[in-house]
Amino acid sequence: MKTNVICSGGLDSVSLAHVLADRGALSRLVSFDYGQRHRKELDFAAACAQRLGVPHHVIDMRAIGAALSGSALTDDVAVPDGHYAEETMKITVVPNRNAIMLTIAYGIAAANGDDAVATAVHGGDHFIYPDCRPLFTEAFDRMQRAALDGYADVALYTPFVHRTKAEIVTEGARVGTPFAETWSCYKGGERHCGRCGTCVERREAFDLAGIIDPTVYEDPGFWRQALASHRGA
């Protein structure tokens, strides 16, 4: 089993790469440079590939990112603070990003004889991102089987799609994922800000998993306050 992992350098996809490497099933990492505000994520993805001894394909999507404007990940809209699931976080969506990244990863898989493409979409993403839901991943798998029929046999592997981020932390810890070598923050600082949606979600996941979070945050206490406000809303 040769599995190509879409790796952003974040906690979820780096954990997924380690899970597959632990089984001897990792063939390569594929990352996308779509004009992120900072390249820290990509550096952590490169470090992961090197650590696990597999090739790292970095696909330059900046031209496509520019064509798909309107997202806080790639343009000048301010990144909102607060819990990841808040309505205001919707502006972080790049239209059709997961489908685009997956089709390209499938092309790389077909060209290199991989058996599967793995993506770390997880349960916590479902209700704001339609392209992280099982309905999407299942439809995507069927579409690709039709697209590559007779040329390649590549499965979509989404082991976290019904799991929470806390469960990813647990699974990642089991296979020795160095969580400090992963990046979640949407802002481009030297350290994780501790205030943006993904920082709050990351800190909460470690708390729920009962595993010590090795991340150094600029504002280490904000997450409790954000969650309290989210739950009271």
Place this chain on the structure above:
Amino acid sequence: MKTNVICSGGLDSVSLAHVLADRGALSRLVSFDYGQRHRKELDFAAACAQRLGVPHHVIDMRAIGAALSGSALTDDVAVPDGHYAEETMKITVVPNRNAIMLTIAYGIAAANGDDAVATAVHGGDHFIYPDCRPLFTEAFDRMQRAALDGYADVALYTPFVHRTKAEIVTEGARVGTPFAETWSCYKGGERHCGRCGTCVERREAFDLAGIIDPTVYEDPGFWRQALASHRGA
């Protein structure tokens, strides 16, 4: 109805753009520069957008093309002569190209409020290209409805999927498509070679449609010989 047309600058997609413009339903053209051997196709796509008065988005896919090596369209493998449908033509397939182009066109559609993405895949492509078959286009449409649920409502429009290239010539002629301003040849010459798979298929389509082919070919007689040999095979 605002429809975004994936336009290579070839006969099929330029005809499709003219069909949609004729109905007042054309919003934009989207082309892909994936490291073709020549840029003539892209120049004809740009001329089409200008003629029809719509924006032209050219997506630079060269980095992705390099990652998806192994195709005669993008690397140093020689382009085979003969009928498009021959077994040897399989090497012109870029892994997963249609799915990749379609997901990007959908992202552009979602970002710009288009109602549909149109692609000129047609019946003649079916048996060698799985990603041109109705099974694929229907699965793709379902996948995208899941991916964009709640964000955008974009349909896949494939009016030629059950039609032959000859029928596209007939339909294109009806709306005044300037066929001389389209490019099919896989080789990068000054004029259409008349010998490669797409040249032979193009010339045959005009013949079957009973419409005069305005194309100037380097080798104008080869197509009859190639077809005779194909039918005798």
